[in-house]
Amino acid sequence: MKPIRDVxxxxxGAYVPRYRLPASEIVRVWKGGDGDTPITEKAxxxxxxxxxxxxxxxxxxxxxxxxxxxARIGAVWVGSESHPYAVKPTSTIVAxxxxxxxxxxxxxxxxxxxxxxxxMQAAFGFVASGMAAYALIxxxxxxxxxxxDELEYTASAGGAAYIIGLADESxxxxxxxxxxxxxTPDFFRRPGQEYPTHGSRFTGDPAYFRxxxxxxxxxxxxxxxxxxxxxxxxxxQPNVKFPERAAKTLGFTDEQIRTGLLADVIGxxxxxxxxLGLTAMLDVAQPGDRLLLxxxxxxxxxxxxxxVVTDKIAERRDxxxxxxxxxxxxxVIDYGLYVRYRGKLKMH
Amino acid sequence: MxxxxxxxxxxxxxxxxxxxxxxxxxxxxxxxxxxxxGVERADALYVGNMLSGxxxxxxxxxxxxxxxxxxxxxxxxxxxxxxxxGAAAVRMGYLAVASGLLDVxxxxxxxxxxxxxxxxxxxxxxxxxxxxxxxxxxxxxxSLNALLMQRYMHEYGVxxxxxxxxxxxxxxxxxxxxxxxxxxxxxxETFKRARMVAAPINLMDSSPVADGAAAVVxxxxxxxxxxxxxxxxxxxxANATDALAVHDRRDPLFLSAAALSAQKAYRQAxxxxxxxxxxxxxxxxxxxxxxxxxxAGFAERGRGVYxxxxxxxxxxxxxxxxxxxxxxxxxxxVGATGVYQVVEAVLQxxxxxxxxxxxxxxxxxxxxxxxSGATVITHILAAEG
Amino acid sequence: xxxxxxWRLQNQRYRLTGEVCNTCGAKxxxxxxxxxxxxxxxxxxxxxxxxGEVYSFTVLSEALAGYEAYEPYPVALVKLxxxxxxxxxxxxxxxxxxxxxxxxxxxxxxxTEEGEDGLxxxxxxxxxxxxxxxxx
Numbered sequence: 001m002k003p004i005r006d007v008x009x010x011x012x013g014a015y016v017p018r019y020r021l022p023a024s025e026i027v028r029v030w031k032g033g034d035g036d037t038p039i040t041e042k043a044x045x046x047x048x049x050x051x052x053x054x055x056x057x058x059x060x061x062x063x064x065x066x067x068x069x070x071a072r073i074g075a076v077w078v079g080s081e082s083h084p085y086a087v088k089p090t091s092t093i094v095a096x097x098x099x100x101x102x103x104x105x106x107x108x109x110x111x112x113x114x115x116x117x118x119x120m121q122a123a124f125g126f127v128a129s130g131m132a133a134y135a136l137i138x139x140x141x142x143x144x145x146x147x148x149d150e151l152e153y154t155a156s157a158g159g160a161a162y163i164i165g166l167a168d169e170s171x172x173x174x175x176x177x178x179x180x181x182x183x184t185p186d187f188f189r190r191p192g193q194e195y196p197t198h199g200s201r202f203t204g205d206p207a208y209f210r211x212x213x214x215x216x217x218x219x220x221x222x223x224x225x226x227x228x229x230x231x232x233x234x235x236x237q238p239n240v241k242f243p244e245r246a247a248k249t250l251g252f253t254d255e256q257i258r259t260g261l262l263a264d265v266i267g268x269x270x271x272x273x274x275x276l277g278l279t280a281m282l283d284v285a286q287p288g289d290r291l292l293l294x295x296x297x298x299x300x301x302x303x304x305x306x307x308v309v310t311d312k313i314a315e316r317r318d319x320x321x322x323x324x325x326x327x328x329x330x331x332v333i334d335y336g337l338y339v340r341y342r343g344k345l346k347m348h
Numbered sequence: 349m350x351x352x353x354x355x356x357x358x359x360x361x362x363x364x365x366x367x368x369x370x371x372x373x374x375x376x377x378x379x380x381x382x383x384x385x386g387v388e389r390a391d392a393l394y395v396g397n398m399l400s401g402x403x404x405x406x407x408x409x410x411x412x413x414x415x416x417x418x419x420x421x422x423x424x425x426x427x428x429x430x431x432x433x434g435a436a437a438v439r440m441g442y443l444a445v446a447s448g449l450l451d452v453x454x455x456x457x458x459x460x461x462x463x464x465x466x467x468x469x470x471x472x473x474x475x476x477x478x479x480x481x482x483x484x485x486x487x488x489x490x491s492l493n494a495l496l497m498q499r500y501m502h503e504y505g506v507x508x509x510x511x512x513x514x515x516x517x518x519x520x521x522x523x524x525x526x527x528x529x530x531x532x533x534x535x536x537e538t539f540k541r542a543r544m545v546a547a548p549i550n551l552m553d554s555s556p557v558a559d560g561a562a563a564v565v566x567x568x569x570x571x572x573x574x575x576x577x578x579x580x581x582x583x584x585x586a587n588a589t590d591a592l593a594v595h596d597r598r599d600p601l602f603l604s605a606a607a608l609s610a611q612k613a614y615r616q617a618x619x620x621x622x623x624x625x626x627x628x629x630x631x632x633x634x635x636x637x638x639x640x641x642x643x644a645g646f647a648e649r650g651r652g653v654y655x656x657x658x659x660x661x662x663x664x665x666x667x668x669x670x671x672x673x674x675x676x677x678x679x680x681x682v683g684a685t686g687v688y689q690v691v692e693a694v695l696q697x698x699x700x701x702x703x704x705x706x707x708x709x710x711x712x713x714x715x716x717x718x719x720s721g722a723t724v725i726t727h728i729l730a731a732e733g
Numbered sequence: 734x735x736x737x738x739x740w741r742l743q744n745q746r747y748r749l750t751g752e753v754c755n756t757c758g759a760k761x762x763x764x765x766x767x768x769x770x771x772x773x774x775x776x777x778x779x780x781x782x783x784x785g786e787v788y789s790f791t792v793l794s795e796a797l798a799g800y801e802a803y804e805p806y807p808v809a810l811v812k813l814x815x816x817x818x819x820x821x822x823x824x825x826x827x828x829x830x831x832x833x834x835x836x837x838x839x840x841x842x843x844x845t846e847e848g849e850d851g852l853x854x855x856x857x858x859x860x861x862x863x864x865x866x867x868x869x
Contacts, residue, residue: 018825047802048824048842048858056747056841084853093855097747097841099780321864329863331827343802348849467798474797480742481763482820484734484844484856486793486800487808494791495810495820502789502833546791595810595818596769600789 003128008170011163013061014279016326019044025335030148038239042156042267051080055140056097058161061320066163070099074132076106079115079271114297116271123164139271146195156267160275172307178219181301215302227251231289234260234277236296238268280323287311352445353572353579356385356565357691362529362679365559370460377561385565391450392423396437396457397683402472430476432718434686435725457687458561476719478593494546497635504650512539513656514634522673524703529679553634560681562688578698584613584728592722605724606643613726621645625709626668628689630717686716697731746856753779760815783839785813792828799845825860836862
């Protein structure tokens, strides 16, 4: 898929909360201290953070880099599976906080971990069609796993925001995108349920790998690109193993995915996951670099996108904190404080 | 304008009055003051109270209390200025009598604080601050004062224990006040070991939540002797205000409303700080005592705290304060406090203070502060004849 | 605080929008209608940059009702670089690391929740400056 008019990213911003829960803490509490862990540690939101506050900071960073007046943003779309309200948009909170209201479109998106990239794809179309000069998209989550479940090691918090505009203003130009979607119930949460249900090994081959690989191959076939054409790539990162295997299967090297692979130190930020990988890559990319992003959302589907970095990256990149600045800012907490911060203590 | 005198006083013990409701507390104080004055009727009742609506589910205190004490039919109204409600009500009574419109006016300050649990009381007291720009940020009343104390210590290079003299003096004086909540002296060690409430303010820096009521009866000075041989004249009365929120003040470490209100009262009385024999100030927190002493002209800025260190605030010192225990040890039933201060000043000027007597006391000053310093009411009282 | 009361304060709360006096140029936060410096009308909105330093601070060991989730939490008077003092919570900082003069920046966070089925109130807090070198 490629819009009629060329579009791209004109500003981007990351956010990762300050607190970290080492996987060893979960092993200590639930496995008696012995066991393998899928990652080293995950980012935990502070008691005053939620998907909206994460989205706001990421959006402000994106706005700083874009250098445009917020009133010119014609759409504010926030993708998340942890919207603070069941009914009431997160996007209006974000739009108000950054000063994009009232003449703007706003909406919340939901598609498990790819809620942000589907909003991004739609924004490309929205801007290319001329319906908006700029569109802001955010993927942000404060994901929860059932205590003791394997998901608890990785379900984390973070987000990334992008301002989409026309190609001539872009720091990274969109080459094309491709989506691959089927009805695959690998992971879901019913209304009113606190924690999601997942299919364990069913989340692997029939879900993650089938969709990620098909979307990546579909995109490259459409564009006529091959893995070696890409300086860097990010695949949705629910853990470290899955994106590593997907990359290898497709023919990408470890070197190509190293920059965007953050799961080991921040966990799976869900809607923020692949989008944070892209902010990390943009933080270091050079003009002319080609970047690949492949998201995955349970339920299930993948969006793949290909970007070429422009020379505008150099002047804009320093206008906001880097992804690694947030990752370096870390305060380790124990399971007790984690349980308190995440509201898992029964208080009433 | 007529001169106004205090012809009767009454007070209840400050403490946890589980068996008494707000109206009973107020009634006890009013009836005691009426007995003391030898009056059976009055033209008006002014009720100083801050939190009856929040804590007791009761407003409309004027009519309630007037009726309860057998004064059904008279003019009666509640006066509210946060913790300064008591003295604000005294001043309304003063204005009414001084104007010539009313002759005998009763003022009662009452607060019934123990009906609610701690967090509710804390949240209610915070209503003295700016709800939209202070309290919504999780700020309690004590924390606003802690912000002042922290900055004071930073700016003037003062240590926390330099403030110990304030609560030590207050507790010492309260020990011999039968109406006080804490009748027990404290040591420097007690002060240093006290539990932190909002750093650097600890429990011994803070006045306690309490129930209590105090009342005075006012009459024109020219007829005061007819009622009361030991009447005390109000020679200065002033109310001044500042921005409600600490962050809106020009200089948070200077209580400008306290200075303004003291200056107006001094001018009216034709005296200065050197003429004041004792000062019932508003020691809601030990930092407030230091700032009050500076604002009222008893110490240079940044030096108020040293009056406590050097013993100048004791009963025999240069400027005795909190002579019956102050807010810290007599207790701080917020809307009643300003009237307690006046009652205690009258006891000093009548030379009825017993072991708490300030020798040769002729002129006393009381200063009641609403909120973190936004409303300040000063009264200067003089012994008659 | 009631829903309309919170709602009408959004601009100030979410992004620290104040006012500038048309006569003497004083920057005002919170917004007010009369300039406290020159007593002339002040209605012009002004967007504060959200940078400042700690003027004073305290740590609440006894939270206000509705703020228990954060206890113990630091509260500060923050001196904004444009002039005004603001009362706000500090966040993403350990209480023992707070000091007078500490450079801080504004973030938008949850202030309180009005019960499990009530409004989530968002507003400004301040945190240690994340990256001093960042421009804008």
